[in-house]
Amino acid sequence: MTDEQAIDIELPEPLHARPASMLVRLASRQSAAIEIVFEERRANAKKILEVLKLGAVRGSTVRLVARGEHAALALERLSDLIHHGFSTDALPEIATAAAPGMAIGRASLLLTTVAEAAPESMPGYSISDDIPSSRRRVHAAFARAQSELHRMIAGLPPPEAQLFEPLFVILTELMNATLPNLEAGMSAVLALDAAAASASTERSDLVRDALERVRAVLLGVDLVTAELLAGEGDRILVTRVLTPSLLVGLPRSFRGIIAEGDTGPGYTSHAAILARGRGLPLVFAPAHVVSAIRRDETIVIECTETSCQFWSSPSAEFLEAARARHDAWVAQKRRDESIAHAVCSTGLVTPVRANVGTLNEHIPSIADGVGLVRTELLFSGRRSPPGETEQASVYAALANRVSGKPCIVRLFDAGGDKPLPWLPGDARGVELLLAHPRVLEVQLRAIDRAREHGDVQVLVPMARSAQDIARVRAGLESDAPVGAMIETHEAAGAIESIARVSDFISVGTNDLASSVLGVDRAVSPELSLHDGRLLVVIRTIVDGAHATGRKVTVCGELAGHPEMARQLVGLGVDALSVACERIASVKVALGETEGPRNR
Numbered sequence: 335m336t337d338e339q340a341i342d343i344e345l346p347e348p349l350h351a352r353p354a355s356m357l358v359r360l361a362s363r364q365s366a367a368i369e370i371v372f373e374e375r376r377a378n379a380k381k382i383l384e385v386l387k388l389g390a391v392r393g394s395t396v397r398l399v400a401r402g403e404h405a406a407l408a409l410e411r412l413s414d415l416i417h418h419g420f421s422t423d424a425l426p427e428i429a430t431a432a433a434p435g436m437a438i439g440r441a442s443l444l445l446t447t448v449a450e451a452a453p454e455s456m457p458g459y460s461i462s463d464d465i466p467s468s469r470r471r472v473h474a475a476f477a478r479a480q481s482e483l484h485r486m487i488a489g490l491p492p493p494e495a496q497l498f499e500p501l502f503v504i505l506t507e508l509m510n511a512t513l514p515n516l517e518a519g520m521s522a523v524l525a526l527d528a529a530a531a532s533a534s535t536e537r538s539d540l541v542r543d544a545l546e547r548v549r550a551v552l553l554g555v556d557l558v559t560a561e562l563l564a565g566e567g568d569r570i571l572v573t574r575v576l577t578p579s580l581l582v583g584l585p586r587s588f589r590g591i592i593a594e595g596d597t598g599p600g601y602t603s604h605a606a607i608l609a610r611g612r613g614l615p616l617v618f619a620p621a622h623v624v625s626a627i628r629r630d631e632t633i634v635i636e637c638t639e640t641s642c643q644f645w646s647s648p649s650a651e652f653l654e655a656a657r658a659r660h661d662a663w664v665a666q667k668r669r670d671e672s673i674a675h676a677v678c679s680t681g682l683v684t685p686v687r688a689n690v691g692t693l694n695e696h697i698p699s700i701a702d703g704v705g706l707v708r709t710e711l712l713f714s715g716r717r718s719p720p721g722e723t724e725q726a727s728v729y730a731a732l733a734n735r736v737s738g739k740p741c742i743v744r745l746f747d748a749g750g751d752k753p754l755p756w757l758p759g760d761a762r763g764v765e766l767l768l769a770h771p772r773v774l775e776v777q778l779r780a781i782d783r784a785r786e787h788g789d790v791q792v793l794v795p796m797a798r799s800a801q802d803i804a805r806v807r808a809g810l811e812s813d814a815p816v817g818a819m820i821e822t823h824e825a826a827g828a829i830e831s832i833a834r835v836s837d838f839i840s841v842g843t844n845d846l847a848s849s850v851l852g853v854d855r856a857v858s859p860e861l862s863l864h865d866g867r868l869l870v871v872i873r874t875i876v877d878g879a880h881a882t883g884r885k886v887t888v889c890g891e892l893a894g895h896p897e898m899a900r901q902l903v904g905l906g907v908d909a910l911s912v913a914c915e916r917i918a919s920v921k922v923a924l925g926e927t928e929g930p931r932n933r
Contacts, residue, residue, distance in 0.1 A: 339405040342397050346419045349390040353420040358382045360415055360425055364400070364408035371397040379412070423652040426636075426643035427623050429592070432606040434642075434915060435615030436660045437590030437635045438653070439568035441627050441646075446574070468516045475522070475551040476509040482547065483579075490582060494611065497578060497604050497694050504544045522552050539603040543577040570633040572624060578604040581614075590615040590635045592644060594624040604694075610915060611696050617642055638663075670918045673925065684903050686920050687740070687911040689889060693728055698917055703739030704732055705911025706793070706840070706889040709777070710746045710754060719756040719773050725780035733788030740789045742840070742887075742911075743781055744819065745806070746773065747795035763796020763821070768805060778809040791815040793840055797825055800835045807835075819889075821845035826871050829878030839879040840911075841872060843890025869905065876906040887911055896923030903927075 347353045361368045361379035368379035372394060377384035379398070390396055400408045418424040480502060487495045508529050515525030530545050550556065569588045573580070576593040591609065595618035609616035615635045627633070627646055634656045635644045648656065687705030688697045693712060697704065712728060713720045720728075733741040748754040749762035757773060759766050767774045784790045794806050797818035807816045815837035820826055822845065833839055850871050872888075879886045889911035892898045899910055899920045912920050 337403070337405050338399065338401045339409050340397055340399045341409050341413055342395055343413055343416050345390055345392060345394050345396060345416065348392045348394075349385055349388055349396075351386070354382060354385045356415060356420050356422075356425050357412065358385055360412060361408070363428065364404065364411065366400040366402045366405040366408040368401075368408055368412070369399045371399060421649060421652075422645055423648050426645050427619055429617035429619045429635075429637070429642045429644055430595070431616075431637045431642040432593075432603070432618055433609035433614060433616035434637045435590065435613060435635070436637070436663045437568075437570060437615045437633075438656060438660055439570040439587075439589045439633060440565060440630045441572045441633050442565050442569045442588070443627065443629050444571065444573040444575075444580075445625060465516055468522060469513060471552075472509065472512055472516065472522055472525070475548050476505055476512075478551050479544070479547040480505055486579065486582065494582065494608060497607060498540075501540055501544055504540055505548070508544055508548070523549060526552070539577055539605050542575060543579050543604075546575070546577055547579065565630065570635065572627045572633075574621075574624065576603075576605045576616075578608055581605050581608050581612075588614070590633075591617070592624060592627070592633070592635070593618050594621050595619075607692055607694050607696075617644060619644075670922045673918075673922045684907070684924055685909040686899075686917055686924065687742075687887070687889075687909060688736075688914050688917060689911050690732060690914070693731060695914055697735055697914055700921060701736065701739075701914070701917050702909075703736045703789075704741045705887055705909065707732060707741065707743045708747070709744060710748050713746075714754065717755055719776070722776045722780045722783070725777060726783040729781060729784035729790055730787040733784055733790050737788060740791055742791045742793050742817065743784075744793040744795055745777055747819075763819075764794050764802045764806065765796065765798065767795075768802075774806070775809060778806070779811070781814060782810060782812045785812050785814055791817060791837070793817045793819055795819050795842075796821050796845070797832055797836075798822070799825075799828060800831045803832065803835045820875055822849040823871065824849075826850075826875050826878075829875050830882055833879045833882040833884040836884060839875065839884050839886045841875055841886060841888045841890065841907075843868075843872075843888060843892040846871065846890070872902070872907075873905050880906065885909065894920060896920055899923055900927055 349357070357370075358380060370377045370379050370385060370388060370390075372388045372390045375388050377388050379385065388396075398409055398412055400406070415421075415424040483498065483501055483505075487498050490498075508526065511529035511532060512522075512525045515528050516522070518525075520528060526545065526548055530541060565587075567587065571584060571588050571591045573591070574594045576591065576595075581591070591614060593605075593616065606616055615637050617635060617637055631647045632653060633644055633646055634648055634653065636642075636656070636659070645652070645656075685702035687703045688695070688701040689706045689708070690697065690704050691708040691711035707729070709725075713725075729741070729743055745764065745767055746754065746757060747763050748757040749759060749766040757766055757770055759769055761769060778792070781790055781792055792806065792810070792814050794803055794816065797803060797820060803816055803818050810816070817838040817840055818825075818832045818836040819840045819842050820829065820832070821842040825832065826846070829839070847868055850868050876886050885908040886906070887909040888902050888907050893902060893910040894912035894916040896919050899912075900923055902910065903924065910920060
């Protein structure tokens with residue numbers, strides 16, 4: 335039977351362009367099918383032209399009809415928008431989180447790139463017959479870019495300065511690839527762009543940083559405009575292109591950043607690492623959303639553990655409430671950090687470790703080690719697999735940063751919605767790795783070498799059976815502990831046989847929820863945890879592992895939510911592994927219910 339819900343509502347405004355556009359935007363975010371009925375006419379609420387053709391005027395009563403999944407919720411959201419007079423307060427922009435936090439300020443816009451800011455009459459665009467002069471000019475531009483980079487790094491703290499070290503190598507590689515293009519008759523800027531497209535350097539925001547630096551020198555344009563920095567009071571940067579250099583060059587008056595981009599890669603970018611380290615909320619939004627923001631309009635960013643959204647030009651009442659929420663959030667964050675350090679002085683029964691996806695992630699001193707190294711993120715964005723020495727040095731560096739504590743390295747977890755160009759195939763996790771024995775062999779040798787620097791352990795992704803664990807263990811030369819990551823309903827059902835040949839068990843709740851509940855792996859963690867089916871499976875995993883004397887860690891998103899962390903521990907979970915920025919709040923939550931541990 336179709337789940338149909340309906341509500342009649344009076345319009346405070348006619349459904350002309352602006353209200354209709356807002357209604358359509360909100361309706362388009364809903365999974366339910368929605369219609370608007372006015373007199374004898376019907377319109378699909380997700381199609382702007384149909385809504386405009388209704389001709390509904392102020393004071394008209396329209397009927398909203400929703401069918402399908404979450405129909406009642408869809409009607410609640412649409413009626414709330416209408417009841418609020420189509421105020422932007424009721425229609426936040428949905429964004430993708432790269433650095434969590436809350437921020438309020440006026441928008442400072444940087445919506446043109448260096449190349450767009452310079453007219454094509456600039457010398458950098460001109461093709462010269464004097465190739466030697468062009469070569470000298472390009473050499474000088476790269477030299478100046480390197481010099482400016484040195485000056486910038488000199489003023490940064492060591493953890494931030496280290497993030498920029500690859501830029502020098504990238505600049506050298508780009509220059510070597512740019513010079514031959516001049517011989518082919520290209521202008522300096524086009525030669526640079528062509529070099530970036532063909533160079534072997536991995537595509538990342540550091541490459542974009544290098545391009546913007548050299549372009550700025552060639553075209554005589556400033557990387558950061560005086561107009562951008564001129565605004566008074568608290569500011570929010572709104573930019574099409576976000577580079578690490580742009581971020582570190584922002585004055586202290588900037589409280590948050592909205593950047594153009596789609597979902598996913600922004601979180602592991604160098605700019606995102608810097609933003610998290612500086613406590614700057616950073617969100618990515620679609621191009622049409624970013625371009626619609628007006629200079630100096632008030633922006634409210636709320637990027638919490640459960641949602642990420644922002645508002646443009648909210649009402650005075652909403653802004654007042656947002657400031658109160660912001661102040662409460664800041665105060666709570668300070669209390670959590672203080673309490674977490676106090677808790678750690680006595681200890682907790684349950685270790686809380688860090689999930690790491692980049693070498694430069696800030697691992698707080700209160701972390702009980704690294705519970706999950708996402709190696710596929712450490713080496714993403716490249717065209718070929720990393721070598722043994724490169725991998726060994728990265729794993730050793732992470733082990734050194736948590737000296738004496740576990741550093742659990744998950745083998746490359748690729749396939750499905752996490753493709754790697756050098757691990758092709760339709761399989762996922764360990765199944766895909768076993769189909770590429772050379773890649774697996776190199777990674778296991780690198781882990782063996784890294785064990786000289788700390789307690790480096792191996793985690794097998796998407797483990798299916800005891801045989802998977804045995805095959806991975808056979809590839810190790812050391813006695814490194816090998817754990818199984820349980821992420822499917824089938825693996826949970828085989829937990830005792832898997833646990834017997836494993837040294838520990840980890841639960842990946844993102845994929846497990848998808849397998850057990852049949853929902854998208856990015857589903858809201860709260861909905862997943864409170865679903866009894868998932869709770870039963872997690873308890874089954876814990877009981878089966880404990881029956882064989884193995885401990886269980888949860889390293890999915892669920893573990894990073896304080897209330898959920900308490901519930902997981904209540905199910906018998908032995909350890910948690912969470913995002914670095916959530917360690918303090920999780921430790922505080924556990925400290926409220928646990929006693930000190932005796933080590």
